[in-house]
Amino acid sequence: NAGVTQTPKFRVLKTGQSMTLLCAQDMNHEYMYWYRQDPGMGLRLIHYSVGEGTTAKGEVPDGYNVSRLKKQNFLLGLESAAPSQTSVYFCASSASGNLDEQYFGPGTRLTVT
Amino acid sequence: QKEVEQDPGPLSVPEGAIVSLNCTYSNSAFQYFMWYRQYSRKGPELLMYTYSSGNKEDGRFTAQVDKSSKYISLFIRDSQPSDSATYLCAMGGDMRFGAGTRLTVKP
Numbered sequence: 001n002a003g004v005t006q007t008p009k010f011r012v013l014k015t016g017q018s019m020t021l022l023c024a025q026d027m028n029h030e031y032m033y034w035y036r037q038d039p040g041m042g043l044r045l046i047h048y049s050v051g052e053g054t055t056a057k058g059e060v061p062d063g064y065n066v067s068r069l070k071k072q073n074f075l076l077g078l079e080s081a082a083p084s085q086t087s088v089y090f091c092a093s094s095a096s097g098n099l100d101e102q103y104f105g106p107g108t109r110l111t112v113t
Numbered sequence: 114q115k116e117v118e119q120d121p122g123p124l125s126v127p128e129g130a131i132v133s134l135n136c137t138y139s140n141s142a143f144q145y146f147m148w149y150r151q152y153s154r155k156g157p158e159l160l161m162y163t164y165s166s167g168n169k170e171d172g173r174f175t176a177q178v179d180k181s182s183k184y185i186s187l188f189i190r191d192s193q194p195s196d197s198a199t200y201l202c203a204m205g206g207d208m209r210f211g212a213g214t215r216l217t218v219k220p
Binding site for chain 2: 004035040041042043044045090092101102103104105106107
């Protein structure tokens with residue numbers, strides 16, 4: 001039981017490049033989330049999904065897109081990376097909504113130069 | 114003004130000390146309150162969870178919520194070097210996290 005895994009662990013992009021971050025969970029959770037963590041800002045919700053085939057915007061969705069084609073996977077896309085997107089990205093999942101514990105992945109460190 | 118305010122520290126204490134970590138919030142709609150612990154270069158993990166005013170105890174950890182003052186606290190008794198981590202408060206309805214307080218417990 002791996003819990004929540006994230007791929008890749010590290011990535012350096014040039015401004016304007018695109019990439020996709022992959023999150024996978026093996027706990028059969030309905031809800032999945034993407035956060036970014038920046039110094040002094042805490043965790044901020046980018047997008048989330050309440051089930052396969054659904055996505056919704058969080059606090060800071062601009063510049064990102066997501067897809068949840070399979071229940072166990074949640075993809076985060078950056079179409080045209082900007083230096084302001086340099087951050088640590090965390091994926092999380094939970095069995096149900098806000099009242100339920102979220103399980104986090106180990107994070108992806110992204111640098112945009 | 115941020116919805117959730119948390120002093121980022123850093124906070125350094127000797128082993129065995131009592132640690133007090135705090136958050137204030139502005140949104141009266143928040144219904145539940147959590148504390149997450151995050152070790153360096155790891156994802157956060159849930160430490161304590163409560164959705165009512167008052168105290169909740171779990172071993173060396175006590176979570177305290179004062180909804181009238183919009184103030185929550187986490188107390189760690191007999192702190193250990195293994196408690197060295199960043200502690201994030203979180204609250205919801207719509208989930209909001211504090212910035213996190215970095216704690217170091219020195220042997």
